Amino acid sequence: MKYFSHSKLALLALTLASSFATSGALADYRLTAFSDTVGFQALLKKDLTEAEITFASRSLKNMDYFEANNLCVAQILLEEYDAAITSCSSALTKSESSSELTFRNEKMALASIYSNLAVAKVMTGDAAGANVDLEMALSLNEKDGNASINYDLISTNLIAGS
Numbered sequence: 706m707k708y709f710s711h712s713k714l715a716l717l718a719l720t721l722a723s724s725f726a727t728s729g730a731l732a733d734y735r736l737t738a739f740s741d742t743v744g745f746q747a748l749l750k751k752d753l754t755e756a757e758i759t760f761a762s763r764s765l766k767n768m769d770y771f772e773a774n775n776l777c778v779a780q781i782l783l784e785e786y787d788a789a790i791t792s793c794s795s796a797l798t799k800s801e802s803s804s805e806l807t808f809r810n811e812k813m814a815l816a817s818i819y820s821n822l823a824v825a826k827v828m829t830g831d832a833a834g835a836n837v838d839l840e841m842a843l844s845l846n847e848k849d850g851n852a853s854i855n856y857d858l859i860s861t862n863l864i865a866g867s
Contacts, residue, residue, distance in 0.1 A: 733858055734824045735851035736778045737817035743768070744775035753782055765792060770799035774818050777825065786828045793822035816846035820855050827859050835859050 738748045743763060747756035756779040765773060773796035780789035796818050800811065819842035827835035836859050842852035 733854075734827070735854050736781060736821050736824060737851050738775050738778045739771040739814070739817075742771040742775055744772070744779055748775065748778060748782075753779065757783060765795055768795075768799070770796040770818070771814070773799060774814075774821060777818075777821050781821065781825050781828070784828075786825045789825035790822065790829070793818055793825060797822070812845045813849070816842040816849045816852055819845065820849060820852040823852075823855055823859065832859055 738745055740749075744756050744759050747753070747759055760776050760779055763772070763776075765776065768776065773792050777789045777792035777796060780786070780792055797815065800815055800818070819838045823835035823838035823842065826832075826838060836856070839852055839856040839859060842849055843856060846852070
């Protein structure tokens with residue numbers, strides 16, 4: 706688990722691993738959800754039904770980037786990959802106008818979002834796009850363990866597929 710803190714906001718980034726995955730292909734990838742925001746408790750309890758209900762009553766346009774990231778994670782776990790790409794992309798766009806975190810913590814949070822976006826992309830067959838997103842994640846935070854694992858998995862698949 707990673708901790709992000711700021712005077713206005715304290716977030717715990719929870720790593721969701723293979724025990725959550727419903728499909729074999731998704732099982733090895735790692736996802737990151739942020740605490741103290743919508744959907745986290747459902748994801749923490751591994752209750753995808755509750756997560757789905759929680760997010761069904763919310764509009765992506767009204768979410769902040771932490772909430773949009775958690776929606777993206779839920780959608781990946783529900784195997785709604787195109788919707789997840791939209792949610793993660795929205796999270797990245799929303800982060801541009803946010804000042805909730807310090808610069809260093811924001812880079813760590815963005816790296817996690819890019820890594821989640823990469824997982825959604827690879828699940829749709831866009832391994833090259835996923836690889837680009839993971840390179841961005843690692844340029845923002847080279848110590849992001851989830852991004853590193855995902856990068857290794859996707860790079861291996863790209864080499865095997867060539």
